[in-house]
Amino acid sequence: MKKKKIFCLIGQLGNGGTEKQLYLFLKYLDREQYNPTVIVSSSDKGKWGKYIEELSIPVISLCGMNQIFKLLKFRYLVFKYKPEVIFSWSFFTNAFYMFAGRSRFIGGLRGDLHVAKEKLHPFHRAKSLDNESFIVNSSLLKKELMQEGIKEDKINLIHNIYERNKNFSEKPYLEKWRNELRKKMEVSEDTILVASIARNTPEKDIPFFIDVFQKASERMPRLKAFLIGEGGTAFAEEIKRRGLSEKFILTGHYENASELLPAADIYFLSSKTEGMPNVILEALDAGCCVFSTDVGGVGDILSELGEELSSKVILKDRNIDSGTEKLIETAQNPALRKKIIEKSGECLKQFQPEKIMSGYYEVLKRIER
Template sequence: MPQKKKILIRIGSLRHGGAEKVVVNFLKNLPKDKYEVDLLINLYTGMYIKEVPSWVNLRYLLKGEMITTNKPHEIPVKAFRVLYQKMFLWFPSLLYKFVLKNKKYDVEIGAIHGMYRELLSSPQKDSKKIIWIQNDIFNLKEYTPDVIRQLFRFDRILVISNKLKEEMQKVSQNDREKKAVVKIFNPIDKKDTLNKANTPIDDYPFSNDLPTFITIGTVYPQKGYDRLLDVHKKLINEGLKHQIIIIGDGFEFEKTQTKLNQLGLQDTVKMLGFRSNPYPYLKKADFYVMSSRHEGFPTIIAEALILNKPVVSTDVSGIKDLLQDGQLGLITPNSEEGIYEGMKKFLSEKELSARYENEIKTADLPFVLEKSVAHLQDIIDEL
């Protein structure tokens, strides 16, 4: 019997988020007779913890809820957590000795790009190292050219879109670096998505049959909900009646709700906050709208396609791969004007959504679970 490969995977938490879901989807589908996996999370919290398979060794640095605000009584807790995690970054041998019990790994994986320092500071110099870039780092100001250069110290750099692969290969300096960049589709569990979408709900916010757009995601500036509200107001003023559902929480929730109220949109836009299962709402809506300023690989778009929803999205990283260069949905310029034109097209050209629905039905979707998991195994096995 060949020896199992020992793998360490690191991530911040298992809270609701695309990268977190991806990790759990992979773990649930990796063969346990082939790998021995330790999953190390900085903060033991989040809805996906209960989905981690029992054969995976779950280790953590701290326990407690995620703190996303800056209330005075929370600041000391946040400061302690930051220092505690920094200590292991400064003295990694302590982490490997006391938390990871001196275990030797064949492969160490940073499941999110923010973990690159932790992985590069590993005292295990012989392990192969993989970093998974789950966002468009070329749009994140902390990812300076110097930081991006550091990523080429990894044996493999997994990226989730062709755009990111091209950008990374452009800054690579030799053949080894170029070959280190591998595009991999985030896995989407089609069966799970369809099952969850059939869950009955009794709080769908609209009872009429006006065209309804839905958008799902953390309420951060990058999601562009501010410009979505402005576009909605403009279309309403032009007599193009429709409604919007926003699902998600985040530090801009109150600010966005205030803007919604100031624009007088309380009857046509509903912010529902976080939902652990947003799929029944997605299933009931007519269209999916993505107003993001930047993304990595917007998993929710893949799930909208699984539920056969026509999509209108700004041209962010990953979207051309997902919508097959516009074959499966509308890709608009990344601007308020772009979002406006895209939504207007769906509202004024009634046959358009039926055309996209037919395209989606017959498309070969490359992000299905089995294909992605097999690809990741190939990457791990060849190292």
């Protein structure tokens, strides 16, 4: 049987969540039926590019060219390889559809639409919304596209793939690892450790985490913060200025950040915007109770908890005082945290590779008709 050629078009192959999702899509793609090639528009520096090449999938870079030459090179590649389907994995590469020839083109949206639009000039923005169909990874993003006038039947909701940590599925291992981490960090058993993994970007809003945590810890001294990644160290001086140094553990850059999550009792996502936050899945997998702003796909992930439970740990606004109250309520309620942890497996089932890939195959079959 002749394999169908697919182009996966992405803006960059850095170290982000979209790149990881592309890698997982390619990892689980049926290579007996499909022959994929990755086209990178802007930057090919990062670990996921290397991982994709290790799957024996070619990566073609358009980096270093001006925009006109990029588009011409892309058009040449389409003419040369004649892919049946082109998947765009970055919002700004959706506009490449104008040079897709007869190939079927599927646009992508994997992060907040308003943020994505702000980065583009009006013509580019309009063309990035002018695709024959789209794939989004959360209900919120689907709603945002519909508000732009895009018909619902053109939008395919396919959640992120999540590979569970095999070690974390074994409760004895997880408990042992938790104890070892907390001992190494000199965190007592009665301390409530509130963690976050974040880059230092405005979207991650680490100041909101610090503000809420500070007010909560003033009323509940057992709380301690655990900021993983360079986002935390970027605010080290501010934390010191507030007299909170003893209340914060800052790791700086850590290659496998999710490996540290079992030490935490609560994972606090303070982001202003998200697509489908993989870190919430990682936190649930690591045995953390999650506590989050109402962004991106958080509601989709926690839907299996039911409205009563999820409403207790999702912040509907960005008010520091209400965030403080909810964090304290979560920290003071071990029964609530236990319930959420017990239901985490049901939440994670929605994102199993086989389930998510079936959604991609359904889209592929539909457009091949």
